[in-house]
Structures are given as structure tokens and as C-alpha cells.
Amino acid sequence: MELIHQGKVRDVYADGPDLILVASNRVSVFDVILPTEIPGKGALLTALSLWWFERLADIVPNHVVSAEDVPAEFAGRAVRVKRLDMVKVEAVVRGYLTGSGLADYRETGAVCGIALPAGLEDGSRLPEPIFTPTTKADVGEHDEPETFEQTAARLGPDLAGRVRDLTLEVYRRGSEIALAKGIIIADTKLEFGLDEDGVLTLADEVLTSDSSRFWDAAAWKPGRTQPSFDKQFVRDWAISTGWRPDDPEAPEIPEHIVEATRDRYIEAYELLTGRRWS
Known part of the structure; x- marks a missing residue:
């Protein structure tokens, strides 16, 4: 190979x-x-x-x-x-306000050009899920948020519209299933490609602890950091060390953070699937 x-x-x-x-x-x-x-x-x-x-x-x-x-x-x-002809967009959908979306909202009152109600907090549930795409950057570069209109200009309005609609539909189905298992999917990102017949096809990974924010539904409370089952734990640890993404060297993860992260990934898998991880 x-x-x-x-x-x-x-x-x-x-x-x-x-x-x-x-x-x-x-x-x-x-x-x-x-x-x-x-x-x-x-x-x-x-x-x-x-x-x-x-x-x-x-x-x-x-x-x-x-x-x-x-x-x-x-x-x-x-x-x-x-093999697929990959669509050059990170298809991001948000059902709750946090992370970079929260920062955008605090600065502009909107996320990726989508205006949101006043008074939302970290962790607030949005009136409805929103499609907030980003560019798909190469390794070593950063994805950049863009409006749907910018995505449509790059991909063409028809393809961009199909990506948006399928992303929202996948999120709604996934959120419904996860909530019944005690997990809120706050946001997620998907990737799509076109097959040899031009059919839009879901690719890469889907609704995992790497690509999504998984929150404990029983502990959810807007206005604070949410208990989670995803790599936000590692993000928070990395920032707490004083490291920033533009620093030349990233920090080694200590063993207790490695173990705690793995435990969160396992818990998410077991809660969602009902299967025991061995």
C-alpha cells in the first residue's frame, strides 16, 4: 500500500x-x-x-x-x-453556543454571519441548530470560519446547499439519539465527498469525541464550562499550561491527563452504544 x-x-x-x-x-x-x-x-x-x-x-x-x-x-x-472527490469544507453545525462560536458571538452578536438573540451565555442552547462552515486547512494551518455565502461562492450554491442540509439533518438525528443516552451533542463537524456518480457521501469520522463536543445532559447548565466526554479536556489542559497554538513546540501531555482523556472517550462510547469497551 x-x-x-x-x-x-x-x-x-x-x-x-x-x-x-x-x-x-x-x-x-x-x-x-x-x-x-x-x-x-x-x-x-x-x-x-x-x-x-x-x-x-x-x-x-x-x-x-x-x-x-x-x-x-x-x-x-x-x-x-x-475513493471520493472530497468537498473542501469542514461542515460544522452548532446546537449550543461555546468555543469559537461563543467568541464570535460576543464580538459581533452572530456566528459565521448568522445573527443570534441577545443575552446568550457559554453553553446556551440555540433557538435552532446553525450551519457554521470553515475552510479545510492543511496540516500545520488553521481552519477559518466563513459565512454560508462564502462557502456557496467556493463550492457553488447547489453543492453548498446540499452539504448544509445534510449536515443539519445528521446533527438532528444524532442529537436525538445521543440525548436519549444522556449526552448532549453541542456541536460537531462532518466531512463529505462526491462519489463517481456525483452522490454526496459522508466520509472520514462522524459524531465522535474528536469531532464533537459531548456534554453530560444531566449536568448541563448554561453560564459555565460543561462536564464533557471529548477532547475539550485536553484543549483546556493545554491552554492552562500557558501554551498557545502559534508556539513552536506543543507540550507533552502528562500521564494523568492521557488517562483521564481516554476514560472520557471510553465513557462516551459506552453510553452511546450500550456496548462495553474492552
């Missing part, structure tokens, strides 16, 4: 007509890869994505060919997938 792309978390190999998508144990925050890995993370992300792909298949086709027909050295954290 030939390594044709190495992303922040996933490596992509060419294998005949298909691709092999391998989830590593790397962790990135603010688009920067940290030097310490989270053991088992790649397998957790792969298993959770496969679980979600099954539950979203009636909404949107996905790129999965097989989770078993992969090289033995990648078993458990790799998926054989269809």
Missing part, C-alpha cells in the same frame, strides 16, 4: 480501487498535533464512527466498504473506504 495522505489524526493509504483510512492515536488541539498519543484512541474513534454510520445510513450514504478487509497491522482502527 502507498501512504497518500497524513492528516492530523488519520492516515490514508491507496489499496487498489479503494482507500484504507487508519485512525491513529494522535491528538490535535486548535489544529496542532500534540507530541503525546492517547492509547486506544484510534480504535475508539473507528468503532464509534462505524456505529453512527449504521444509524445514519437512511439519511446519507457513507464511504465504508469494509471494517474487516483491512491489513492486520491496522485491525480495529482502520476502515476500507471508497
Whole structure:
């Protein structure tokens, strides 16, 4: 096999007509890869994505060919997938206000050009989910938010509209399923590609602890940081060290932060799927 792309978390190999998508144990925050890995993370992300792909298949086709027909050295954290012409956008949807969306709102009263009601706090539920796309940056660069109109100018209005509508539909389905399991999906990002017939297809990962903010529904309270089951824990730790994303060297993650992060990923998987992680 030939390594044709190495992303922040996933490596992509060419294998005949298909691709092999391998989830590593790397962790990135603010688009920067940290030097310490989270053991088992790649397998957790792969298993959770496969679980979600099954539950979203009636909404949107996905790129999965097989989770078993992969090289033995990648078993458990790799998926054989269809080749797609990837759409150059990070399809972000927000149902709650936090993170960069909160910063944008505090400055402008809007997120990606979408005006929001006054008086919202960190963790506030939005009146309805909003599509807030970003550019899809290369490794070492940062994704930049843009309005839907800017996305439509890049992709064309028809494709941009289909990406937006499917993103919102996936989020609504996922949020409903997750809330019944005690998890709020505050926001998430999706990736899409076009297959050989031009069909818009869900790709990469979906509704994982890397690509989403998962909050404890029972503990949710606007106006403060929410207890979570995602990599926000690592983001918060990294910032607490005084490190900033433009610093030349990212900090090593201490063992207790590694363990606590892995525990959160496992808890999210078990709560959502009802399966025991071993």
C-alpha cells in the first residue's frame, strides 16, 4: 500500500480501487498535533464512527466498504473506504453556543454571519441548530470560519446547499439519539465527498469525541464550562499550561491527563452504544 495522505489524526493509504483510512492515536488541539498519543484512541474513534454510520445510513450514504478487509497491522482502527472527490469544507453545525462560536458571538452578536438573540451565555442552547462552515486547512494551518455565502461562492450554491442540509439533518438525528443516552451533542463537524456518480457521501469520522463536543445532559447548565466526554479536556489542559497554538513546540501531555482523556472517550462510547469497551 502507498501512504497518500497524513492528516492530523488519520492516515490514508491507496489499496487498489479503494482507500484504507487508519485512525491513529494522535491528538490535535486548535489544529496542532500534540507530541503525546492517547492509547486506544484510534480504535475508539473507528468503532464509534462505524456505529453512527449504521444509524445514519437512511439519511446519507457513507464511504465504508469494509471494517474487516483491512491489513492486520491496522485491525480495529482502520476502515476500507471508497475513493471520493472530497468537498473542501469542514461542515460544522452548532446546537449550543461555546468555543469559537461563543467568541464570535460576543464580538459581533452572530456566528459565521448568522445573527443570534441577545443575552446568550457559554453553553446556551440555540433557538435552532446553525450551519457554521470553515475552510479545510492543511496540516500545520488553521481552519477559518466563513459565512454560508462564502462557502456557496467556493463550492457553488447547489453543492453548498446540499452539504448544509445534510449536515443539519445528521446533527438532528444524532442529537436525538445521543440525548436519549444522556449526552448532549453541542456541536460537531462532518466531512463529505462526491462519489463517481456525483452522490454526496459522508466520509472520514462522524459524531465522535474528536469531532464533537459531548456534554453530560444531566449536568448541563448554561453560564459555565460543561462536564464533557471529548477532547475539550485536553484543549483546556493545554491552554492552562500557558501554551498557545502559534508556539513552536506543543507540550507533552502528562500521564494523568492521557488517562483521564481516554476514560472520557471510553465513557462516551459506552453510553452511546450500550456496548462495553474492552
